[in-house]
Amino acid sequence: MIDLHIHTTASDGIYSPKEIVSKAKTMGLQTIAITDHDTVSGLKEAMQAAKLYQIEVIPGVEISTDFTDGLAHVLGYFIDYENKKFTACLEKMKIERQDRAQAILRKLQKLNINIAFEKVAEIAGDATIGRPHVAAAMVEMGFVPDMVTAFDLYLAEGRPAYADRLKITPREACQAIRQAGGIAVLAHPFTVRNYQALIANLRPFLSGIETYYGEFNEEQKKELLHFSCKYQLIPTGGSDFHGEDRAGAPLGVGGAPDYIVNLLKKASRGNR
Numbered sequence: 001m002i003d004l005h006i007h008t009t010a011s012d013g014i015y016s017p018k019e020i021v022s023k024a025k026t027m028g029l030q031t032i033a034i035t036d037h038d039t040v041s042g043l044k045e046a047m048q049a050a051k052l053y054q055i056e057v058i059p060g061v062e063i064s065t066d067f068t069d070g071l072a073h074v075l076g077y078f079i080d081y082e083n084k085k086f087t088a089c090l091e092k093m094k095i096e097r098q099d100r101a102q103a104i105l106r107k108l109q110k111l112n113i114n115i116a117f118e119k120v121a122e123i124a125g126d127a128t129i130g131r132p133h134v135a136a137a138m139v140e141m142g143f144v145p146d147m148v149t150a151f152d153l154y155l156a157e158g159r160p161a162y163a164d165r166l167k168i169t170p171r172e173a174c175q176a177i178r179q180a181g182g183i184a185v186l187a188h189p190f191t192v193r194n195y196q197a198l199i200a201n202l203r204p205f206l207s208g209i210e211t212y213y214g215e216f217n218e219e220q221k222k223e224l225l226h227f228s229c230k231y232q233l234i235p236t237g238g239s240d241f242h243g244e245d246r247a248g249a250p251l252g253v254g255g256a257p258d259y260i261v262n263l264l265k266k267a268s269r270g271n272r
Contacts, residue, residue, distance in 0.1 A: 002261055003252050004033040004058065005075065005187070005210065005238025009125065010042025012132040014243030017046035020251075025053040027252050031261050033058035033077055033238065038093045039128045040081035058264070061090070062187060063176070066167035071191035072198060074173040075210065075236070078268040079182030086180035089168075094128050100165035101129045107161040108134075108154065113143050131155045132246075147245075170198065174205035183207035183267045185236050189224060190216070196227065203231055207267045212237025212256035214249025221255075234263045 007013035008020050015023065017034060024032045034046045034057060043059045050057035061076045079086065102117055109115075115137050123140070124133040135150035144150045154161040168176070174184035185208035189195035199209065211224040212235065228235040237256025240248035 001027070001029045001252060002031040002256055002258055003029055003238045003241070003254060004031075004060070004077070004236050004256060004260070004264075005035050005062070005213075005240045005254070006032055006251065007036050007062075007240070007242045007248075008034060008042045008046070010034075010039050011036035011128055012130050012242055012246070014246065017042040018049040018052075021046055021049035021053050021055060021057060023251060025055045029055065029252055030258065031056040031058065033060040033075075035060040035062040035075055035238075037062050037128065037130065038064055038090055038097070040079070040087065040090060041128070043081040056261075058261075060182075061177070063173040064093075064167050065170045065173050067170055067192070067198075069198070070193045070195075072170045073187040073191070074170055074177065075185040075187045076173075076177035076180070076182040077185065077236075077264055079177060079180045081180075083180040086176055089176050093167075096165045097129050100163050101131075101134060103163035104131070104134055104155065104161050107163065108138075111154070111160060113138065113154075113161075115141060115143075170202055171205060174202055178205065181268075183264065185210055185234070188213050188215075188240065190220060199227060199231055199233070203233075206231075206233055208234035208236045208264070210237060211235035212254045212260075214239040214241070214253040234260060234267060236260055236264065 008017045036042055046057050058077050059081050063074045065072045119137050120133050123136050135147040138144045138150045177184045184206050187210045192198050209228050237254040239253045241251040242248050
C-alpha cells in the first residue's frame with residue numbers, strides 16, 4: 001500500500017511528520033510521500049522517522065500556483081530539500097503567506113473580528129502560516145463554532161476576509177522542482193477547469209498526473225488514466241490527508257498501485 005499525497009504540521013496538517021510516519025507504519029503502508037504546501041521544513045524529521053519505523057518516505061512538496069482557470073497545484077517528488085535555490089523560492093512564498101495572513105486579519109478587523117497576528121503565529125508554530133491557522137484562531141477565540149464556518153463565511157475565495165497572495169505559475173513550479181532534482185506531477189487535476197489544456201502545455205515539464213486521488217470516483221480515475229496514457233505520464237495517487245477533521249480522504253485512501261513508486265524512481269533517475 002502507498003500514499004503519495006500527505007500533509008503534516010509543517011503546513012496545514014494536524015500530525016507532525018514523525019506522527020504521520022508512525023501512523024502510516026501502523027496502517028501497513030510501505031511507501032508514503034510527505035507533500036506539505038509550499039514548504040519542505042518537515043522533511044528532515046520525516047526522513048529520520050522513516051529510518052526509525054523502517055518505512056519508505058519520498059521527500060516531496062505541493063506548490064500552489066497562480067492560475068486563472070481553477071486551482072492548479074503541482075506535486076514534487078524526490079526533491080533535494082536542501083537545495084538552496086529551491087528553499088529560497090519557498091522561503092519567499094512563506095513570507096508572502098505571512099503578509100497574506102496580516103491582510104486577512106485587517107479585513108477581519110473591519111468586520112469586528114479582532115485577532116492579533118501573534119495569536120495566529122502561535123497556533124501555526126513552526127508551520128508555514130495559512131488560512132487554516134487563522135480559522136483555528138477564530139474558533140479558539142469564539143468568533144465561529146468551527147473551521148468550516150470560518151471558511152464558508154469569511155476566508156474562502158469570494159468571502160469578505162479573503163486575500164490573495166503571490167504564487168508562481170504552474171510552469172515555474174515544475175521548473176523549480178526539476179531544478180531541485182525532483183519530478184513534477186499535476187495534483188488533483190479536476191480542480192482545473194480545462195486540465196487537458198494545462199497538461200498539454202506542461203507536458204515537457206511534467207512526469208505524472210495524480211490519478212488515484214482519494215476523493216475521485218472510478219469514472220474520474222478512468223478518464224485520467226486515459227490522459228496519462230495519451231501523454232505518457234505516470235498515474236500517481238494519494239489521499240491528500242490533512243487530518244481526520246480536515247478536508248481530504250483518510251490516510252492511505254487513493255488506491256494507487258504499488259508499482260507506481262518504481263516508475264517515479266525511474267523518472268527521478270532520468271532527471272539527474
